[in-house]
Amino acid sequence: MTPSPAPSYxxxxxxxITCSDEGVPMIVLGAARGGLALCADQEGRTHTVETTLLEAxxxxxxxxxxxxxxxxxxxxxxxx
Amino acid sequence: xxxxxxxxxxxxxxxxxxxxxxxxxxxRHYKVMEVCGGHTHSIYKYGVDDxxxxxxxxxHGPGCPVCVIPMGRVDDGIAIARQPGVIFTCFxxxxxxxxxxxxxxxxxxxxxxxxxxYSPLDALRIAKQNPDREVVFFAIGFETTAPSTALTLxxxxxxxxxNFSCICSHVTIVPPLRALLESPDLRLDGFIGPGxxxxxVGARPFEFIPADYGKPxxxxxxxxxxxxQSIVMILRQLAEGRRxxxxxxxxxxxxxxxxxxxxxxxxxxELRPHFxxxxxxxxxxxxxxxxxxxxxxxxxxxxxxxxxRVADPKACQCGEVLKGVIKPWECKVFGTACTPERxxxxxxVSSEGACAAYYNFGRFAREREVV
Numbered sequence: 462m463t464p465s466p467a468p469s470y471x472x473x474x475x476x477x478i479t480c481s482d483e484g485v486p487m488i489v490l491g492a493a494r495g496g497l498a499l500c501a502d503q504e505g506r507t508h509t510v511e512t513t514l515l516e517a518x519x520x521x522x523x524x525x526x527x528x529x530x531x532x533x534x535x536x537x538x539x540x541x
Numbered sequence: 542x543x544x545x546x547x548x549x550x551x552x553x554x555x556x557x558x559x560x561x562x563x564x565x566x567x568x569r570h571y572k573v574m575e576v577c578g579g580h581t582h583s584i585y586k587y588g589v590d591d592x593x594x595x596x597x598x599x600x601h602g603p604g605c606p607v608c609v610i611p612m613g614r615v616d617d618g619i620a621i622a623r624q625p626g627v628i629f630t631c632f633x634x635x636x637x638x639x640x641x642x643x644x645x646x647x648x649x650x651x652x653x654x655x656x657x658x659y660s661p662l663d664a665l666r667i668a669k670q671n672p673d674r675e676v677v678f679f680a681i682g683f684e685t686t687a688p689s690t691a692l693t694l695x696x697x698x699x700x701x702x703x704n705f706s707c708i709c710s711h712v713t714i715v716p717p718l719r720a721l722l723e724s725p726d727l728r729l730d731g732f733i734g735p736g737x738x739x740x741x742v743g744a745r746p747f748e749f750i751p752a753d754y755g756k757p758x759x760x761x762x763x764x765x766x767x768x769x770q771s772i773v774m775i776l777r778q779l780a781e782g783r784r785x786x787x788x789x790x791x792x793x794x795x796x797x798x799x800x801x802x803x804x805x806x807x808x809x810x811e812l813r814p815h816f817x818x819x820x821x822x823x824x825x826x827x828x829x830x831x832x833x834x835x836x837x838x839x840x841x842x843x844x845x846x847x848x849x850r851v852a853d854p855k856a857c858q859c860g861e862v863l864k865g866v867i868k869p870w871e872c873k874v875f876g877t878a879c880t881p882e883r884x885x886x887x888x889x890v891s892s893e894g895a896c897a898a899y900y901n902f903g904r905f906a907r908e909r910e911v912v
Contacts, residue, residue, distance in 0.1 A: 483579060483685070484737045484763075484793070496692075511662065511692050514801045525740065525793060528682075528689035529660035532802060533740045533793050 484525045486535055489518050500524065500531075550766065557769040558592040564776035571597045572728060573775055574865055576718065577735035578605030579763050581895050585902040587765040597772065600729065600865030601895035603717050603821065606682040607634050608863060608887045608894045611817045612851035614710050615640030618679050621708060621844045622653040628671060630664040631679035633657045637890050641851040645679075661693035661707075668697070668705035677840045678707045685737045687711045687829060688802040691809035694831070694838050706840040709830050711810065714738050715746050716827035717818060722754045726866055731775040733768065734760035736790040741806075743798025744788050751784035762790040809835050817850060819887055820860025859886035862895050869896040876900060 487508065491499035496513040511530045512518035523535035565571060575581055581601045584590055590599055603609050615638050622629035622645060629645070636646040636657060649655035654674075658664045661678050668676035680690040690707060697705045714735060721727060734747055739760045750758045757778040761771035771789045778785060788794055809832060816828025831839040841848075853859065857879070858872040869875055869888065879885040881897050888896035 484740065496696075509662070511689070513692065514688060514799055514805070516801075525737075527685050527737060529662045530689040530692055532685065532688065532737070532799055533795075536792060 483527055484532070485527070487524055487526050487531075489520050489522045489524060492520055493518055498531075500526065502526075553766055554592060554769060557766060557773060560773050561592075561597065561769065561776060562594050564773065564780050565594055565596055566780075567596075569596060571730045571776065571779070572600050572865070573597065573731050573733060573772060574600040574602045574721075574729050575733040575761075575768070576602040576714065577733075577738065578608065578894065579737070580733055580735070580761065580768060581605070581898050583763050583765065583768060585898040588902075589765050589768050592769065593772070597776075601862065601869075601898075602732075602865065603721070603818065603863045605888070605894045606686065606712065607638055607890050608859065609712065609717075609818045609821070610635070610638055610681060610710060610887060611819045612640050612853065613817065613847070613849050615644065616642065616851060617841070617846040617848060618708060619643070619645060619648045619653075620846050621677050621840055622648050622655050624675070624844060626674050627654065627844075628667060628674050628676045629653065629655045629679065630658045630667060630676060631655070632659075632681065634890055635679055635681060637884060638887050639884065639890075661690045662696075665693050665697055665702060665705055668702050669700075672704055674704060675843075676705050677844075678705070679710065680707050681710045681712075683712055683714050683735070683738050684741045684806070685735075687806055687810065688741060688799075691805045694809050694835050695805065697838060698835065706838050706843050707831065708840040708846075709810070711829040712816060712818070713812075713827055713829065714742070715749070716824045717821060718747075718750065720821055720824050720827075721864060722750070722756070724864055727864055729756060729865070730779060731756050732758040733771050733775070734758045734786070736760055736762050736767075736794060739788075739790065739794045739798065741799050741802045744786050744794060744796045745798070747786050751786060755784050757784050757787070759787045759789050760794055762793065808832065818863075819853060820863040854885055857886035859888045859896075862886075862888050869899040872896070 487500035487502050489500050493512045497509050498512045500510040501507050515531050524531035525533040637644050645655050664678035744760045747758045750756050757775050759771040759774045761767050774787050810829040811832045812826045813828040813830050815823045817823050856874045861867040879889050884890045888894040
């Protein structure tokens with residue numbers, strides 16, 4: 462299935478940042494310090510992510526991130 | 542890409558669509574509400590509705606946090622943003638939501654220091670960089686977003702960031718669903734439940750829907766096949782006479798949610814007695830405010846706000862759209878006076894809003910042709 466192109470004035474990401482139900486899968490790049498860990502999204506952009514809501518966020522692990530907070534650990538490979 | 546491509550596979554989609562066709566009774570009309578704006582966005586982005594039989598209708602629910610913010614709350618935000626020395630921060634789409642005298646974007650154009658952020662943590666960062674300014678974050682969103690605000694407030698308190706505060710417009714998902722189910726002008730057969738809200742709260746809070754109202758709810762993911770499969774699960778329940786909460790998104794959603802997140806929410810927030818929803822009116826215990834322990838970070842206590850209820854524009858039918866009573870294109874101003882570039886109603890502001898989703902992905906022209 463191919464997504465319809467969005468017009469130039471529309472949100473061009475997978476979801477608008479204000480969407481209450483956005484979840485961005487990321488991979489943990491660096492160990493958490495002070496509850497914050499360096500993570501990367503599918504496009505390779507890095508983010509500082511709060512990981513305190515997870516039991517563990519090991520380096521190489523996959524997490525689901527909303528507004529810079531990891532809300533769930535993801536199994537397997539990177540995906541939504 | 543693993544876990545993405547297989548959920549967008551067109552041949553699998555056609556197979557699931559055939560299963561949907563096999564489950565519907567000819568002559569019966571099915572109305573299924575997708576609660577979440579993220580689902581609405583995916584449905585129109587991928588044309589999921591085109592794969593459904595004509596007698597399976599998707600109705601768009603109140604799950605876009607921008608769409609449910611009433612004009613009075615926008616006015617409250619603008620009043621704070623106009624205060625001298627204030628840096629007012631909010632998510633991008635919130636800037637375009639019209640209040641009674643314009644939007645935050647217009648307030649910014651008029652000189653207020655309004656800045657877009659991607660997370661509450663960004664707002665806290667701005668506060669630390671500007672210790673001589675008051676930095677206010679306009680918090681909106683359901684239970685998916687609320688933990689992010691809660692953790693930021695905890696961090697601000699622990700680090701003693703005294704120039705940071707929050708105007709809290711977080712809402713909870715269960716009360717509006719109950720209000721919708723009590724609405725006499727709405728007939729629904731089932732619900733597609735919000736996947737990432739459920740990541741936080743779990744699937745259990747939705748059990749009242751089958752128990753009290755006899756409707757199935759299936760918590761679903763956001764890829765096209767997730768949504769199609771959830772429709773299959775709803776239709777199968779209806780065909781078999783079952784009414785349950787099922788979890789299609791089990792690869793992410795634990796049935797009991799994220800207990801740590803729920804604990805943080807309970808510490809930082811408390812329920813408001815009432816909260817106004819655009820189009821739905823006041824709903825008891827549906828909004829969050831800062832708990833007494835965090836009152837020092839409450840912008841509504843730190844600043845004077847009008848706190849006035851403002852009626853929606855008469856021409857705007859967002860309320861009917863949010864309740865699923867009319868389709869977006871049936872609104873009198875859809876696509877004419879109200880467009881994503883010049884929204885009258887909030888459903889046209891956010892790309893997760895039902896009206897914007899219809900408009901942006903070509904449903905406008907198609908539906909008008911049908912008429």
